[in-house]
Amino acid sequence: MxxxxxxxxxxxxxxxxxxxxxxxxxxxxxxxxxxxxxxxxxxxxxxxxxxxxxxxxxxxxxxxxxxxxxxxxxxxAGFLVTLVIGLFKVGNPDGMGGEILAAGSWLRFLFDGVYNPLSATMFSLLAFFVASASYRAFRARTKEATILLSAAMVILLGRTPVGAWLTAWMPEILGFLELPNLANWIMAWPNTAGQRAIMIGIALGVIATSLRIILGIERNYLGRRE
Amino acid sequence: MRLSPSRRKPHPDSFAIALLRAVLACTVFVAMAQTDLLFAQTDTESGWFNADRTQALVLGIVLTGAILLYVVLAASGRPLFIRKIAGLETVEEAVGRATEMGKPILYVPGLNDMDEVQTIASMNLLGHLATIIAGYDSRLHVPVRKSLVMSVARETVQQSYLSAGRPDAYQEDDIHYVSDAQFAYAAAVDGIIVRERPAACFYLGGFYAESLILAETGNSIGAIQIAGTARPPQLPFFVAACDYTLIGEELFAASAYLSKEPRMLGSLKGQDAGKGIAIVFILAGSALATLESVTGNETVREVSQIVLWLFR
Known part of the structure; x- marks a missing residue:
């Protein structure tokens, strides 16, 4: 049961x-x-x-x-200090009736002075990780990786003023080959097509998973058996 | 009288007839949309049915019918071809490698709570993975961001260890809550990766900006990494930093794929049938739209509008 x-x-x-x-x-x-x-x-x-x-x-x-x-x-220490200050509104200028993150409160200080800078530090690490991951992904070792590298270069250059400057000399008839236009084309067509294909697959996956759960075919998430 | 298991299974033909009835009922239902008695636009509220969602109902019935049909066919014993998913074929190899190296296996179920279908899919997959890990007598470490996910993960893993005959090996504290804050969680998992140096890392569930922070840290210690998410913006990061990536639907297919249970595999085949239906509609829609613009034929335009209406 x-x-x-x-x-x-x-x-x-x-x-x-x-x-x-x-x-x-x-x-x-x-x-x-x-x-x-x-x-x-x-x-x-x-x-x-x-x-x-x-x-x-x-x-x-x-x-x-x-x-x-x-x-x-x-x-x-971090957990208990934040918990006590938050629960009992320690250092809150308006006391227990004040807003939890009122200006000048200790919790506000913890939020602005500790939590936000630490979160920003972790987030900023992303820049270095993107650089190392891109270096690995864009090595032209295979045909697919070469296509990826080429597309990435077009997008990166096309989204910067340098890209526009590099191809500004092209005649009007070849305007579609200007890097900003090429970058826009890649984002609007091949990229969107790929994303939509993935989204259709995800939608079908969600429907199938939901059906398995509703009909009781999938039961792993329930854990303990009788 | 108690029926034998084989007799209790619905016959495929009877299911097909039931499906046909459902489709007919759906057609009648859609035809009734022309009347004002049962259906209503959202602004008038004169009926019970939201006519703005008729397309969703039609597509839902068609796709659900396709999935259920294959579930019943699979349950009746019909062999179904399921394509290989490289990332899932490697799961056992990754666990074996961790066992040989005497290192733990890290499982990160994403940032979402249990109200997200990706997390439910991740928990189902965790159950299968835990059964394999219990068999290999390796250690599983699951840091989580949400308390409810922790409770579900503990129940799931405990059950897997029980079913593998290794209840003694289950360690409740290896599945633990870390923090609700996104980057605090990312920092904690990074710390675990650097300190414990797991031989295999699994990132399966809903991920956001921390996906690359986790996957690159795992990559830096040389762990086998298998990731999967249904969030397309994070997929390129996982593809760049992990050995195998389950792209979108493969995350939802993983549990069924690993279970090898016929009805579960049937639902996978149903998904593929759904994709087939989507491809047919996309091709038909494109062809009709092109034909319409070239010929300007009124009939083609009307048919094209019906296809467009379905996907509006």
Missing amino acids: RRKIPLIITFIIGVVLVTGYFVTRGPFNTLYESFSDYFAIITVFAFILGGGSLLKIHLKRVSNRSTDWPYSVVTL
């Missing part, structure tokens, strides 16, 4: 939500929003599980003096 009841619930909810998409009147047309709200509420409670898991794992590492345990101390 522990497996059958979730399957029945999944089937009923799946069919009702699909029906709701095509029906204009309540309660069907508002079901999706209602279920999204329920999901948000469940997620908030589930955060307790996540926070508990984080505390348990890192406290264990610190107490066992496992490898790299000082990192766990930093994680625990």
Whole structure:
């Protein structure tokens, strides 16, 4: 029964939500929003599980003096300090009645002075990773890689003033060969065609997966068997 | 009387008849769209059915019918050809390599929560992967971004270890919550990759700007990397940095592909039939549009408009 009841619930909810998409009147047309709200509420409670898991794992590492345990101390300190300041609005100029991220509050300081710069640092690493990945991907070792390299060069140059300057001398009749025009053509036609083919495949995959779940053919996500 | 399993299976012919009835019902339903009794435009709200979504209903019924038809055919024992997916053929090799090297396997289920179909597909795949890992007695490490995903992943992996006969090898703490913040999560996973140096990394689910940060870090330690996402903007990054990439639909096909279960494989074949239908409509639409512009024929224009209406 522990497996059958979730399957029945999944089937009923799946069919009702699909029906709701095509029906204009309540309660069907508002079901999706209602279920999204329920999901948000469940997620908030589930955060307790996540926070508990984080505390348990890192406290264990610190107490066992496992490898790299000082990192766990930093994680625990960051988690607890933010949690206490956020929950009890410590350092909030308007006290417990003030806005959670009020100007001048400690949480605002943590957000602007610690969280945002750290996130920006991680994001900025992307520039270096793009460079190294591009270097590997664009090595003209095969026919496909050569085509990729050529397309990439046209796009990169075509999207910069240098690209326009390099091919500005072309006569009007050959204007389509100017790098900005070539770059636009690659983005508008071959690229869009490829993207749409992938999107059609994804849509079909989503339909097939949804059907497998609604009909109970796919059950792995339910976990424990009876 | 309890029916034997074979007798309980629906006969393909009876299903075909049921499918035909469904298509006929759909045709009647669409024909009724001309009346104001049952259908309504969204602005008038005079009926129950949203006529703006008639196309979605028609296409949904056709595609669902195709998938269900192949599910029933596969269940009845008809052999189906499923093309090989290189990334999934390598899964066992990657796990074996990790076992030989005595290193863990990292599984990243993406950034989305359980309300995203990509995450559900990822959990299904995790179940199959965990069964293989349990058989090899290797270690699986799953850092997650969402608490609900952690709960589902724990249940799924525990079940896989149980079904593989290795419940003792299941370590709950190896599937753990990290952070809801996107780049905090990326930093934590990068840290895990650099410190633990897993022999195989799986990135399967919904990914955003952190995709390349994770995949390049994994690449730098020489791990076998298999990625898959249904977010097209992230696919080039995975293709550049990973050994194998499951492109779009392959992520959704992965669980069925690995399970080898006939009904699951049937749904894959149904997906292919859906692609066939899409190709036919695209070719027909292009041909009709070209013909219309060349000849200006009224009948061709009307047929072309019907095809256009379906995909509006």
